[in-house]
Amino acid sequence: MQAEVVGQRDDGSMIRKRGNDLGGFLRSRRERLTPAEAGIEPGITHRRVSGLRRGELAELAGVSVGYYTRLEQGVSTSASGAVVDALAMALRLEPAEHEHLRILASPRRPVRLRSSRSTLRPSIRVLLATMSAIPAVVIDHRSDVLAWNRLGHALLAGHVDFDAPDSRVRPNIARMLFLDPHHRALYRDWQAKAQVTVAALHQAIARHPADPELERLIGRLAVDSPEFARMWVRRPVRACSYYLRQLDHPVVGQVTLSNETVTLPDDDQQIGLFYAQPGTADADALTLLAQGLELHPVGPETAAQKENAQ
Template sequence: MTVTAGREPNPDLRDFLRSRRARIAPEEIGAAAHAGRRRVPGLRREEVAQLAGVSVDYYIRLEQGRNLHVSTEVLDAVARALRLDATERSHLFDLARPQRADGRGSGGGGGNGHGHGHGLGLGLGLGLGLGDGLRDGPGHGPGHGLGHGRGHQPGSDPVRGSAPGTVRAAGSTGAAVPQRVRAGLYRVLDALDGTPAMIMGHRLDVLAANRLAKALYTDFDALAHRDRNLARFIFLDPAARELLADWETGARGAVAALRLYAGRHPYDPALRPLVDELSESDEDFRQWWAAHDVLEYTHGTKRYRHPVVGELALEYESLTLPDDPDQALYLYTAEPGSPSEEALRTLASRTADALHPNG
């Protein structure tokens, strides 16, 4: 992974493009009859170049990360040739035009041709919509649409302190600015006493969670700051494998969400240690990281096997904060009249009883 932005060559751009052309069968473009022997799966580079309407040499230089000034028109043509969805297209632009330390792109005609909105949009909800497919298309699928970016709020609650999420400040040479959650947002979380709610930030960091969200997942506030992270929970906490009804779908989604984040925040100094730790700890993470899939989800369904209330399915919605697009509020609700609603109500009651044992 490249976590510092791109001088040539650009291995992340190279590997992403290779992975996307590898998944397209030659038969899909009518190339099988005259393709000859193929040493690698999927399309050849010259076939992608032909589909995109560029020279083979130009595409090879692009795939090798040796063309830092590629135009919007060419990137769009490559995206169409490789049949990228909207999230993958956005990721292609990020990789082809990596952000510099001062927050500006590396150049290329006409701008990026896309906007990040709520940053990462990571599809995680700890279960990441368990049961949905990884590639349901932009804006749908398994997990959160986590909002990620800088999110420095100097007016945060001094008692609760800064949240764990950090990203390098614009123009800096390495200092990390912690993400902070405004005091008013903590009050919003506390007011939602019957609804699990969390605020998410960079790298799947859990910036804040109300009592019911912590009862549903884990008490993130009791963890060290660096451990308040959904990816760490999913891969490193054995409880996650019991809680998530489809752990593999959630875990694959977490990896793909981090991939998307890496393209958008190549200078985040905390990303590399996280990826290294998870790669060293889990073989699945290593394999899925190498797949270069990306996710950006905003709503969906998650299913759980909770140790206290049993099975339940919750719908989640991601709401990007208007004054900080790098943080997002996640709300989890159950279908009215369903067994999941009753289970959630029971969990809320037991959480309240634990907080006020004498009534």
């Protein structure tokens, strides 16, 4: 189960406080909501916290203080749909946060044992190869890179071997974002990208509480990156399939691209697509990057091209 990261074992897995994933999320949102935002009149007594008190939230949600306290303390680890909806309304949760709370509070929370390595369908690899003009990358719920096309590789991680997704240790977007200075420098909007990445990992571990590889990734990031650790404890949750990415690319310079994320059904994998409006300087930058690949090809295409040239 998801919980607070408090350390790391020798094998890299997380040492966590068990049984309080639901409570931790509730507490973070209660402390975030001010009395004014909740419509509570200010009292004459001094408040020791800026957010709502437990009793205030319980009253807004229509539950007893004792019951809410048991939820937040991890004594009770599930709640009915009606209680979840009432808490979500009282806490002013966004739709993505509401759904996240529903997953955490499910009395029959699904536990999907994951293999140590995600598998990419061959048809998706073929699909990537056909997208020669659009940078594309496929990641799994752990943010492991399962595959990318040539332009996607050149855009996001040209300093990494093209065939790295097929190696024993795959590139990982979250790990590169926080620990790889080359990949970090790519994002002019690094803070925004980092927040989205941490939120995605929170949602992933809520869906897959029995995934040791995911636990190990989060544990290592929490230990190796103070920035990740600070973001993680804030428990960001959001859902958005479209972003504008402001990049500072080492080859083509500053470029702003639309980033669409398409979820693959049944696989818990996503395709990230990057594109620019036709006729813009950003589109010209992508064309320039593609032309550079034609002059200096990488990946499995290279061997075939060399044979044809002989």
